[in-house]
Amino acid sequence: MPDLQVATRRAADVAVVEPKGFINAHTVAEFEGVLNELVEAGDVRIVISGAHLSYVASAGFGAIMGLIEEARAGGGDIRVAALTGTVAHIFRVLGFDRLCRTFETEEEAVLSFGGS
Amino acid sequence: MDVPATCECLSLVHEATRRAALAEDFDPAVADEIAVAVSEAMTNVVEHAYRGEPGHAVRLRFRPGPEALRIELEHRGAAPKSLPAGVDLGRLARERRRGGLGVHLMRRLMDHVVHEELAAGVCCWVLERNRPRSRPPSPGSES
Numbered sequence: 113m114p115d116l117q118v119a120t121r122r123a124a125d126v127a128v129v130e131p132k133g134f135i136n137a138h139t140v141a142e143f144e145g146v147l148n149e150l151v152e153a154g155d156v157r158i159v160i161s162g163a164h165l166s167y168v169a170s171a172g173f174g175a176i177m178g179l180i181e182e183a184r185a186g187g188g189d190i191r192v193a194a195l196t197g198t199v200a201h202i203f204r205v206l207g208f209d210r211l212c213r214t215f216e217t218e219e220e221a222v223l224s225f226g227g228s
Numbered sequence: 229m230d231v232p233a234t235c236e237c238l239s240l241v242h243e244a245t246r247r248a249a250l251a252e253d254f255d256p257a258v259a260d261e262i263a264v265a266v267s268e269a270m271t272n273v274v275e276h277a278y279r280g281e282p283g284h285a286v287r288l289r290f291r292p293g294p295e296a297l298r299i300e301l302e303h304r305g306a307a308p309k310s311l312p313a314g315v316d317l318g319r320l321a322r323e324r325r326r327g328g329l330g331v332h333l334m335r336r337l338m339d340h341v342v343h344e345e346l347a348a349g350v351c352c353w354v355l356e357r358n359r360p361r362s363r364p365p366s367p368g369s370e371s
Contacts, residue, residue, distance in 0.1 A: 115239060136242070137271045138235035144326075167242070167260060169267055170329035177317065178326035198260040205336040206329065211317045 115139045118146045123222045126157045132164040135172030144175040147190070151179050156188025159221040163194040173206055180212060189213065193221035233274050233284040233303065241288060242267045245299065248290040252297050254357070262297065262357050265337040268330040269301050269353040277305025277351065294359075296339065301353040307345055 116139035119130045127150050135143050150158055160176070162168075180190045193215040195203055203209060215221035229244065231237050245266040249259035270286060278284045287302040315332045334341045340356035 134239070134242075136235075136238045136267060137275065138238050167264055169238075169264055169271065170333045171271070171326075173333075174326040174329055177321045177329070178324050181321050181324060198257060198264065201257070201261070202264060202333065202337070206333060207315075207317050211321055 116142055118142050120146055120150070123159070123218075124225075126159055126222045126225050127155050128159045128161055128218060128222065130161045130164065134165065134167045134169075135175075136167075136169040137171040140171040140175055143172060144178075147175060147179050151182050151186070154186060156183040156186040157225045158183060158188065158190045159218060159225075160190065160192045161194050161218045161221075162192060162199055163196065163218075165195075165199050168199050168202065170206075173203075173208055176208075176212060189225070191215065191221045191224060193218045229288050230285050231270075231288055233270075233278050233286050233305075234282070235271070235274055238267050238270055238274075241270045241286075244288065245290075248299075249297060249357075252292050252359075254297065255360070258357070258360075261337045262299070262355075265334045265341075265355055265357075266299050266301070268334045269299075269341075269355060272308075272330050273301060273303045273305060273353070276308065277303050279306070296356040296358045298354065298356045301355075302346070303351055303353075304349055305351065307351045308343055311343060 116131060116133035121128050129146055131143055176190055183190050191213045194217060231241055242263045246259045246263035249262045273286050289300040291298040311331050315328060320328055338355045339358045342354050344352045344354060346352050
């Protein structure tokens with residue numbers, strides 16, 4: 113099984129990115145590549161569903177940090193949902209909950225774009 | 229253990245560290261945090277000390293003590309000029325920066341993080357995580 117698989121699907125006009133595995137400096141290129149393609153295509157309403165992530169190192173958070181203002185400048189945002197365990201804890205201790213809106217479920221995150 | 233200083237070996241270092249922490253009776257969630265922190269130190273060595281050049285190695289040592297688990301990553305690459313005091317995520321995001329989080333993350337997950345020069349050309353990241361009774365509560369652990 114690969115270290116990281118990144119699937120993308122649509123929920124209304126929101127792109128849902130679903131990484132499975134772990135994101136570190138070795139695997140981040142695939143995750144960042146998917147986010148980059150979306151933002152460059154103007155597909156800037158993005159939800160990252162973290163339910164199937166075992167851990168995320170700083171490289172993964174850096175990929176979000178490097179693109180979130182680009183998405184916002186295009187009228188969208190990068191929002192995060194369904195984080196669990198160590199990933200959720202590291203998200204908080206890094207202070208990412210102040211940079212990036214988070215939701216308990218993917219559905220809530222997708223619906224949040226309706227009012228934005 | 230000696231590990232090739234490559235990003236491909238990050239998952240090996242992560243798993244070896246997680247197992248070492250579990251063997252020292254750390255809670256599984258804490259063992260995961262220690263593994264992430266040590267992987268960050270390894271990433272720093274690969275990307276900054278050796279600048280991604282092939283053919284280098286890192287010597288990884290686990291030194292359990294009565295109060296803390298100490299992990300050392302010895303290398304022969306460049307030493308950082310200084311370690312960042314903190315990070316401003318908002319500023320980094322506005323500047324579209326992708327890096328600059330690794331040392332911050334190490335410090336948030338561990339109780340003691342330093343980079344030492346042991347001898348001419350020999351450097352070492354030292355990370356310590358206190359055993360549960362000796363660790364003060366962290367701001368991110370109250371929920």
